[in-house]
Amino acid sequence: LDADDRAALNAALDDLHAADIADILEQAGPEDRRRFVALWGDDFDGEVLVELDERVRDEVTGLLANDVLVDAVKELDTDDQVYLVEDLDPPERDAVLSQLDAADRIALEQSLDYEEETAGRLMQRSVVTAPLHWTVGEVIDFMRASTDLPDDFYEVIIIDPAVHPIGTVALGRIMSHPRATPLSEIMNEDFRTLRVTDEQEDVAYAFNQYNLVSAPVVDGEGRLVGVITIDDAMEVLEDEAEEDMKLLAGIGDETLSDRVLSIAKARFPWLAVNMVNAIIAALVISQFEDNIQAIVALAVLMPIVASMGGNAGTQTLTVAVRALATRDLTSANASRIFMRETAVGLINGAGFAIIAGVVSFVWFGNPLLSVVLGVAMIVNMLVAGMFGILVPLVIEKAGADPALASGTFVTTVTDVVGFFSFLGLAGIVLL
Amino acid sequence: LDADDRAALNAALDDLHAADIADILEQAGPEDRRRFVALWGDDFDGEVLVELDERVRDEVTGLLANDVLVDAVKELDTDDQVYLVEDLDPPERDAVLSQLDAADRIALEQSLDYEEETAGRLMQRSVVTAPLHWTVGEVIDFMRASTDLPDDFYEVIIIDPAVHPIGTVALGRIMSHPRATPLSEIMNEDFRTLRVTDEQEDVAYAFNQYNLVSAPVVDGEGRLVGVITIDDAMEVLEDEAEEDMKLLAGIGDETLSDRVLSIAKARFPWLAVNMVNAIIAALVISQFEDNIQAIVALAVLMPIVASMGGNAGTQTLTVAVRALATRDLTSANASRIFMRETAVGLINGAGFAIIAGVVSFVWFGNPLLSVVLGVAMIVNMLVAGMFGILVPLVIEKAGADPALASGTFVTTVTDVVGFFSFLGLAGIVLL
Numbered sequence: 001l002d003a004d005d006r007a008a009l010n011a012a013l014d015d016l017h018a019a020d021i022a023d024i025l026e027q028a029g030p031e032d033r034r035r036f037v038a039l040w041g042d043d044f045d046g047e048v049l050v051e052l053d054e055r056v057r058d059e060v061t062g063l064l065a066n067d068v069l070v071d072a073v074k075e076l077d078t079d080d081q082v083y084l085v086e087d088l089d090p091p092e093r094d095a096v097l098s099q100l101d102a103a104d105r106i107a108l109e110q111s112l113d114y115e116e117e118t119a120g121r122l123m124q125r126s127v128v129t130a131p132l133h134w135t136v137g138e139v140i141d142f143m144r145a146s147t148d149l150p151d152d153f154y155e156v157i158i159i160d161p162a163v164h165p166i167g168t169v170a171l172g173r174i175m176s177h178p179r180a181t182p183l184s185e186i187m188n189e190d191f192r193t194l195r196v197t198d199e200q201e202d203v204a205y206a207f208n209q210y211n212l213v214s215a216p217v218v219d220g221e222g223r224l225v226g227v228i229t230i231d232d233a234m235e236v237l238e239d240e241a242e243e244d245m246k247l248l249a250g251i252g253d254e255t256l257s258d259r260v261l262s263i264a265k266a267r268f269p270w271l272a273v274n275m276v277n278a279i280i281a282a283l284v285i286s287q288f289e290d291n292i293q294a295i296v297a298l299a300v301l302m303p304i305v306a307s308m309g310g311n312a313g314t315q316t317l318t319v320a321v322r323a324l325a326t327r328d329l330t331s332a333n334a335s336r337i338f339m340r341e342t343a344v345g346l347i348n349g350a351g352f353a354i355i356a357g358v359v360s361f362v363w364f365g366n367p368l369l370s371v372v373l374g375v376a377m378i379v380n381m382l383v384a385g386m387f388g389i390l391v392p393l394v395i396e397k398a399g400a401d402p403a404l405a406s407g408t409f410v411t412t413v414t415d416v417v418g419f420f421s422f423l424g425l426a427g428i429v430l431l
Numbered sequence: 432l433d434a435d436d437r438a439a440l441n442a443a444l445d446d447l448h449a450a451d452i453a454d455i456l457e458q459a460g461p462e463d464r465r466r467f468v469a470l471w472g473d474d475f476d477g478e479v480l481v482e483l484d485e486r487v488r489d490e491v492t493g494l495l496a497n498d499v500l501v502d503a504v505k506e507l508d509t510d511d512q513v514y515l516v517e518d519l520d521p522p523e524r525d526a527v528l529s530q531l532d533a534a535d536r537i538a539l540e541q542s543l544d545y546e547e548e549t550a551g552r553l554m555q556r557s558v559v560t561a562p563l564h565w566t567v568g569e570v571i572d573f574m575r576a577s578t579d580l581p582d583d584f585y586e587v588i589i590i591d592p593a594v595h596p597i598g599t600v601a602l603g604r605i606m607s608h609p610r611a612t613p614l615s616e617i618m619n620e621d622f623r624t625l626r627v628t629d630e631q632e633d634v635a636y637a638f639n640q641y642n643l644v645s646a647p648v649v650d651g652e653g654r655l656v657g658v659i660t661i662d663d664a665m666e667v668l669e670d671e672a673e674e675d676m677k678l679l680a681g682i683g684d685e686t687l688s689d690r691v692l693s694i695a696k697a698r699f700p701w702l703a704v705n706m707v708n709a710i711i712a713a714l715v716i717s718q719f720e721d722n723i724q725a726i727v728a729l730a731v732l733m734p735i736v737a738s739m740g741g742n743a744g745t746q747t748l749t750v751a752v753r754a755l756a757t758r759d760l761t762s763a764n765a766s767r768i769f770m771r772e773t774a775v776g777l778i779n780g781a782g783f784a785i786i787a788g789v790v791s792f793v794w795f796g797n798p799l800l801s802v803v804l805g806v807a808m809i810v811n812m813l814v815a816g817m818f819g820i821l822v823p824l825v826i827e828k829a830g831a832d833p834a835l836a837s838g839t840f841v842t843t844v845t846d847v848v849g850f851f852s853f854l855g856l857a858g859i860v861l862l
Contacts (some may be wrong), residue, residue, distance in 0.1 A: 318680035
C-alpha cells in the first residue's frame with residue numbers, strides 16, 4: 001500500500017476472501033482506509049461492502065465514485081443489494097437506484113417497501129420454481145437453459161398456476177432420480193413457508209427449530225415472492241443473540257469501529273439509568289444513617305447483601321432472557337420455572353446466609369449481627385430469583401425485548417431490598 | 432394422552448415436527464413424559480431424541496426399550512448418531528453399538544475417538560465425491576445409481592486418487608450445465624477445508640466469516656474423511672454465543688429442564704466467587720470505618736461510585752468478549768481499542784462526575800464532599816474502561832475463554848477502586 005503499487009495490491013487481494021478484506025479495512029485507520037480505497041478504486045468488490053461494519057461502510061461508500069458504487073451493487077444477489085442500499089444515504093441511494101435497469105430498480109424498491117428486519121427484507125427475489133407437472137428431466141433442462149440462476153440455491157420450489165408454493169424438492173433429490181420421474185413423486189409437501197411480514201427473529205427461530213435450509217416467502221395472498229436461505233438466517237440468529245447479550249450489559253447498537261464520542265454517547269443513557277438506580281439505593285441507605293452511625297460494621301457488610309442479590313438476580317435473568325429468545329420459556333411452563341427459580345434462590349440464599357454469618361461472626365464477633373446478615377441474605381436472594389424471572393416475563397408480555405432494561409430493573413430491586421432488609425432488620429434487632 | 436389412545440396420539444404427532452414434539456416432552460412433567468413414552472413406544476422417532484435437552488434425553492432413553500432405541504438411532508444420519516451416542520450412559524451406548532451393522536459401528540466408534548467439540552465429532556461421514564475426470568453426466572448417473580445418499584448435501588466434493596479434496600461443485604452448478612461438461616471446468620478451487628481436530632468454534636467462525644454452506648473435513652494427512660454442513664455450524668454458533676452470555680452472567684451449562692437442586696449446585700460456585708469479591712470490597716470499606724463514623728454521608732454515597740464503575744466495566748467487558756468471539760478484536764487493533772475504551776471511560780466518567788457532584792451537593796450541601804465524589808467517579812470509570820478490555824485480553828492470551836470469570840474480576844477491581852478512591856480521598860480532603 002505504501003508503494004502505491006496497484007498491481008501488487010490486486011494480486012494480494014485476489015487470494016483473500018471478501019470478508020477478510022473487509023476485516024482489514026475495519027482494522028485500518030481512516031487514513032489507510034482512504035488510500036486503500038483510492039488505490040483499489042474501480043476494482044472495488046461489492047461483496048466487501050456487504051461484509052463491512054455500518055460505520056466503515058458509510059465511510060467507504062462516501063469515498064467511492066458513484067459509478068464504481070453502482071457497478072459494485074449490480075454484481076450482487078438481490079438480498080445483498082437490499083442490505084446494502086437500505087443503509088445508503090438518500091443521495092447515494094438515489095444515484096444507485098437511477099443507474100440500475102428498470103426491472104432491477106423496481107424490484108429493489110419493492111423490497112425496500114417492506115419493513116426493516118422482516119422476511120421481506122431478508123429474502124432473495126430470484127427463485128427457481130417449477131410447475132407440478134414437470135419431470136426431473138424438464139427441471140434440469142430448464143436450469144441448463146437459464147442464464148440468471150441465483151448464486152446459492154438448494155431447493156426448487158413447486159408452484160401452482162396461481163404462484164402459490166405447494167412443495168419443495170431438494171437439488172440432491174432431483175439429481176438422484178431418473179429424468180422421467182414426475183416432480184410430484186419426489187417433492188416434499190411438508191415444508192414451512194414464511195410471510196414477507198414475518199419478523200426476522202421469527203425467521204431465524206423457524207430455521208433453527210426445524211433445521212431448514214431454505215424456505216419460500218409468500219405475500220399476503222399466499223403467492224411466492226422470494227426465498228430465504230439458511231446463511232441469511234444464520235446471520236440473523238447471531239445478530240439476535242448478540243443484541244440480547246449487549247442489551248443485558250447495557251450497550252446499544254455499537255460496533256468496534258465506532259468513534260470514541262459516538263460510543264461514549266451511546267453508552268451514556270444506560271449509565272444514566274444505572275445512576276438513578278444507584279441514587280435510589282443511596283436514598284434507602286440514608287433512611288438508616290442513625291443505625292450506621294451506631295454500628296459502623298453495617299456500612300462494611302451492607303454491600304455484600306446487595307452484591308449477592310444482584311448476582312443471583314442476573315443469573316436468573318440471563319437464563320430467562322435466553323429461554324424466552326429460544327422459546328423454551330412459554331406460558332405453559334412459566335409458573336413452573338418461577339417456582340423453580342424461587343426455590344433455587346431460597347436454597348442458595350440459605351447456603352450463603354450460613355457462609356456470610358460465619359465470616360461476619362469471625363470478623364465482628366457479634367452473633368446477632370451475623371443472624372441479621374444471614375436473614376437479609378436469604379430474603380434478598382429469594383427476591384432476586386423471583387424478580388429475575390418476573391421482570392423479563394412482564395417486559396415480554398408488554399411487547400418489548402425482555403433483555404432491554406431488565407438488568408437495571410432487577411439490580412434496583414435487589415439493591416433496595418438488600419439495603420432495606422439488612423439495615424432495617426439491624427435497626428430492629430441490634431438497637 | 433389421558434385416554435391412552437395410541438392411534439390418536441400417532442395421528443396428532445404425525446403433523447408435528449420432531450423439534451416440536453421434543454419441546455412438548457421438555458415442557459411436560461416427568462410423569463406425563465413417562466406415559467407419553469410408554470404410549471408412543473415402538474414408533475419413537477430418533478429425530479426427537481436429537482432435539483431434546485440432555486437431561487430430558489437421558490430420562491427418555493432410560494425409559495425406552497433397548498431395541499426401540501437402537502431402531503431410533505439406526506434411522507439417523509451419521510452426525511446425529513454421534514451426537515446422540517456420545518451422551519448415552521456406557522451400558523446403553525454399548526447396547527446400541529453392538530446392535531449396529533459392523534461397518535456402521537466401526538465408523539461410529541471412529542467418530543467417537545475424535546475429541547469432543549471438534550470438527551471430527553460434528554462432521555457427517557457420508558460424503559458425495561467424484562473424481563476430477565468425470566463429467567456432469569457421470570456425476571448425475573452416479574447419484575441416480577446410489578442408494579445411500581445423505582439426507583442433506585449441497586456440494587459434490589472432487590477428490591484426487593489419494594482422496595485429497597481438490598475442489599467442490601455446488602449441486603446448482605452441476606444441474607445448470609450440459610451433461611458433457613467436465614467437472615474440472617465448473618468446480619470451485621477456492622474452497623476451505625477443515626481439519627478433524629479443529630475446535631467447533633473455529634468451524635463456526637469459518638462458516639460465518641466465509642458464508643460457507645458446506646466444507647470438506649480432512650485428517651492429518653489431508654485425506655477427505657467427512658463434511659460439515661451449515662446447519663451444524665449454525666447450532667455451534669448459537670451454542671457458543673449462548674455460552675458466552677451465560678459465562679458473563681455466571682451461569683454454567685444448565686438447561687431449562689434441569690432440576691432445582693442441580694441448578695442451585697451449578698450456580699453456587701459462581702456466587703461463591705462473587706462472595707469472595709464482596710468480602711474483599713467489605714475489607715476495603717473497613718479500612719475507612721473512622722471516616723464513615725465521622726461523616727455518615729460517605730456510607731450513603733459510596734455504593735454510587737462502585738455501581739457506576741461496575742456498570743461501565745461490564746459494558747466494556749461485554750464488547751470485548753463479543754469482539755474476541757467474532758475475531759474483530761485482534762492483536763492488530765487491541766492497543767487502539769484499549770485507548771478508545773480508556774477515552775470513553777474518561778469522557779463518561781467526567782459526565783457522571785458532574786451529575787453526581789450536583790446531586791450530592793443538593794442533597795448534602797457540602798461542596799468538598801461533591802468534589803471528592805466526582806473525582807472518585809472519574810478514577811473508577813477510567814479504571815473500569817481499562818480493566819474491562821485488559822482482563823478478557825489477558826484471559827484469552829492465557830488460553831481460557833475470555834467470558835469465563837472476567838465479570839467477577841472486573842467488578843472486584845471496580846469495587847475496590849471505587850471504595851478505596853472515594854473513602855480514601857474523603858479521609859484526606861474532609862477530615
